[in-house]
Amino acid sequence: MPEKFKQFKQICQGAKLEKQKRKKDWWHAVPRFISIYITWILVKTTITANFVTIFGITIGLTGLYLIFLGNNFTIILGFILLYVYHVSDEIDGEIARYKKQTSVQGIYYDEIGHILIQGGLFFLFGYNLYIITANNLYIILGFLSSFFLLCIRVVRKISIVAISKSSVKKIINKEQIIPHKNDNKKGGLKLLKSIIINLINGFSHTILIITLFFVSYILYIEFGLIEILELLLKIYTVFIFTVLLFYTVTKFRSLEKDIIKIYNSINQ
Amino acid sequence: MDRESFKDFKRICQGNKIQVRKKEKKWWLAPFQFISIFITWILVKTPISANLITVFSIIIGMTGLILIGLTKSLLIIIGFMFLYLYYTLDEVDGEVARYKEITSVQGVFYDEVGHILFYTGLFFTFGYCIYNITSDNLFLILGILASFFLFGIRIIRRIPYVASSKGSAKKVIKDERNDVQNKSSKNSFSIFFIFRNIYTAFCTPIIITTTYFISFLIFFMSDNSLILKLIMICYAIFMFSTFSLFILVRSRTIEKDVIKVYKIMNEENI
Numbered sequence: 001m002p003e004k005f006k007q008f009k010q011i012c013q014g015a016k017l018e019k020q021k022r023k024k025d026w027w028h029a030v031p032r033f034i035s036i037y038i039t040w041i042l043v044k045t046t047i048t049a050n051f052v053t054i055f056g057i058t059i060g061l062t063g064l065y066l067i068f069l070g071n072n073f074t075i076i077l078g079f080i081l082l083y084v085y086h087v088s089d090e091i092d093g094e095i096a097r098y099k100k101q102t103s104v105q106g107i108y109y110d111e112i113g114h115i116l117i118q119g120g121l122f123f124l125f126g127y128n129l130y131i132i133t134a135n136n137l138y139i140i141l142g143f144l145s146s147f148f149l150l151c152i153r154v155v156r157k158i159s160i161v162a163i164s165k166s167s168v169k170k171i172i173n174k175e176q177i178i179p180h181k182n183d184n185k186k187g188g189l190k191l192l193k194s195i196i197i198n199l200i201n202g203f204s205h206t207i208l209i210i211t212l213f214f215v216s217y218i219l220y221i222e223f224g225l226i227e228i229l230e231l232l233l234k235i236y237t238v239f240i241f242t243v244l245l246f247y248t249v250t251k252f253r254s255l256e257k258d259i260i261k262i263y264n265s266i267n268q
Numbered sequence: 269m270d271r272e273s274f275k276d277f278k279r280i281c282q283g284n285k286i287q288v289r290k291k292e293k294k295w296w297l298a299p300f301q302f303i304s305i306f307i308t309w310i311l312v313k314t315p316i317s318a319n320l321i322t323v324f325s326i327i328i329g330m331t332g333l334i335l336i337g338l339t340k341s342l343l344i345i346i347g348f349m350f351l352y353l354y355y356t357l358d359e360v361d362g363e364v365a366r367y368k369e370i371t372s373v374q375g376v377f378y379d380e381v382g383h384i385l386f387y388t389g390l391f392f393t394f395g396y397c398i399y400n401i402t403s404d405n406l407f408l409i410l411g412i413l414a415s416f417f418l419f420g421i422r423i424i425r426r427i428p429y430v431a432s433s434k435g436s437a438k439k440v441i442k443d444e445r446n447d448v449q450n451k452s453s454k455n456s457f458s459i460f461f462i463f464r465n466i467y468t469a470f471c472t473p474i475i476i477t478t479t480y481f482i483s484f485l486i487f488f489m490s491d492n493s494l495i496l497k498l499i500m501i502c503y504a505i506f507m508f509s510t511f512s513l514f515i516l517v518r519s520r521t522i523e524k525d526v527i528k529v530y531k532i533m534n535e536e537n538i
Contacts, residue, residue, distance in 0.1 A: 107431040108522045112515055115423050119416055127409075136405065143412040147388050150419060154384055160429045162376040248381065255373050262433050 008043075009036055012094035024198050027207045028090070031083075035090035042095055049096035050106050056088030057113040064120045070128055072221045079214040085117065086207055118153065118206060122146040122240075125213055125233055132226060141237045148240040152204060155247045159258035204243050209236070278305050281363035293465050296474045297359070300352075304359035311364055318365035319375050325357030326382040333386075333393045339400040341488055348481045354386070355474055387422055390473055391415040391503070394480050398496050401487075407497065410504040417507035421471060421514050428525035471510055476503070 013036060020028050042052070063081030066074040092110070096102045126142015129135070202208055216232050219225045251258070282301060289297050311321070332350025335343045361379070365371045395411010398404075469475050483499045486492075518525070 104431045104522050104526050105519065108427055108519055111427045111430060112424070112519075115420055119420060123412070123416070136408065139405075139408060139412070143392070143415075146416070147419070150423065151384055151388075154423060154426070155381070157426065157430055158377055158380050159373075160433050161380060161426055162373045163433075252374070252377055255377055259373060 005040065008040060008098070012036060012039055012098050015097075016090075016093070024194075025201070026198075027202050027205050031087045031090050031207065035087050035094060038087065039091050039094040039098065042091065043098050047095070049092045049099065049101045050103070050109060052088055052092040052095055053106060053109040053113065056085050056092060057109065057116065059088060060085030060113060060117045061120075064117070064124055067124050067128065070131055075128075075217055075221070079210060079217070082117070082206075082210050085113075086210075089113065114153070115150065118149050119146055121206060121209060122149060122233075122236070125229075129226075129229060129233060133230070138230070138233060141233050145233070145237045145240050148237075148244045149204070151244050152240070152247050155244065155251050158251060159255055160262055162255065163259050163262050200243055200246065204240060212236075274309070277309060277367070281305060281308055281367050284366075285359075285362070293461075296469050296472055300355045300359050300474070304356050304363060307356065307360050308363040308367065311360065312367050316364070318361045318368065318370055319372070319378055321357055321361040321364060322375060322378040322382060325354050325361060326378070326385065328357060329354035329382065329386045330389070333389045337393045337396050339397050344397070344484055348477065348484070351473075351477050355477075358382075383422070384419070386473065388415050388419045390476060391418060391507070395500060398493070398500050401493050402497065404497075407500050410500050414500075414504045414507045417504075417511040418471070418476075420511050421507075424511075424514055424518055427518065428522060428529045431522065432526045432529040467510065470506065479503075 013032060016028075016032070019025070020032070059081050063078045063085060066078030066081065069075075069078075089110070092106065096106055122145035123142045126138045126140070126145070129138035129142070212232060213229075216225075216229045219228050282305060285301065288294070289301065328350050332347045332354060335347030335350060338344075338347075358379075361375070365375055391414035392411045395407050395409075395414065398407040398411070470479075479499060483495050486495050
């Protein structure tokens with residue numbers, strides 16, 4: 001059984017775990033640790049990957065709605081459902097890989113889920129704070145954070161849109177002339193840079209955002225500490241805005257390289 | 269001005285765009301493309317680059333939104349003028365790039381960033397302005413929601429691009445080759461087409477801006493904010509229904525869209 005399970009894990013998560021190790025996406029570790037056991041059960045049923053994706057989105061949206069209701073009990077339940085959404089976000093891919101059901105519809109549903117959850121998350125936190133404090137500022141901060149978070153998503157994918165619009169031939173030819181420059185940085189500086197980027201990616205991922213707000217909500221419910229929630233939303237608005245600026249500059253500079261990468265992956 | 273050479277110039281700058289506009293019946297772009305070509309005619313004689321125009325247009329657009337947000341009659345009108353200038357310059361940059369043959373991925377990047385900022389700022393600014401007039405939080409929230417839905421529609425439109433860059437797309441493209449090519453196309457003037465065309469038009473920033481501009485003018489003349497409130501409520505509901513409809517429609521056409529994007533990538537780039 002353990003040997004069989006190892007093989008099963010390799011099929012379902014192999015590529016993802018490799019990527020996780022390579023890119024140090026530690027925030028995915030917990031959902032992936034749980035998801036594989038649920039996938040192990042679900043692959044024995046007739047449930048499809050796309051069904052799990054749609055079910056996951058429904059769970060996530062229900063979670064957002066429960067947080068929107070603003071009662072202590074519904075807020076906690078809402079956060080738990082958001083965690084379930086993140087686990088289901090892993091399960092659908094694992095089922096698809098195991099059953100060889102990967103499809104463009106799957107990618108579509110997945111993207112829709114991310115847009116809805118990312119778009120709604122901060123806005124709801126801001127709205128809740130506005131209900132508690134009667135301060136309009138939090139609606140605006142919630143909106144801005146949600147908007148910046150979605151923008152990061154769009155900016156990260158501009159290269160994909162650009163590849164279909166512009167003359168890539170020119171860039172690919174240029175790439176053959178220009179030697180790779182990135183490898184001459186000193187070890188220490190490179191390590192520091194990768195740690196910073198890793199932390200930026202981690203703290204702008206919805207799992208960590210949910211966790212931080214969940215802890216803050218519990219502190220508010222238990223001890224009435226609203227200041228922590230207020231501070232967290234303010235800090236996150238500034239943080240996400242900074243990340244957006246960072247990504248805009250970085251992606252602009254690496255646009256040609258990204259296009260070549262995508263071009264090669266399409267034509268492989 | 270030499271009439272023949274201007275015609276050639278127009279064909280170089282707008283040829284492809286006009287064809288697309290005619291095919292897709294994007295009538296709302298016509299006034300801006302009509303004006304833009306004259307500005308382009310002047311600008312191509314200067315060393316001004318297409319990217320500089322794009323950046324300048326983003327600044328103009330953002331300034332327009334800020335002016336509207338300040339909620340003073342004169343500033344609102346000037347703000348709307350800036351928005352129309354932004355739409356015109358949004359055409360000019362592409363025309364200059366095509367004429368000077370300086371189309372670049374950086375240009376696409378600036379263009380996308382500009383659209384992102386503008387698309388989201390539009391309803392939010394209108395909502396904020398109406399909130400300032402009526403002191404009712406509802407309009408601030410409606411503005412935010414409408415902005416989200418408009419931005420969401422834009423992101424959903426981009427999903428086929430994202431999907432086509434992933435492995436699963438290859439399978440779809442293979443399947444397509446086995447399929448019968450080009451199923452019968454629908455009559456371009458069916459009721460469905462007209463409905464879809466009007467629906468699409470009311471989701472474009474140009475028509476949204478014009479609708480609000482007229483509403484603001486009525487408000488200035490009658491001093492009654494009812495029309496503004498009504499438009500904000502209607503647009504928030506409209507954007508929500510469009511966003512929901514869009515999710516459903518795109519889920520049904522995703523394979524076709526991915527194939528289309530894949531073909532564009534391979535025809536233009538390879």
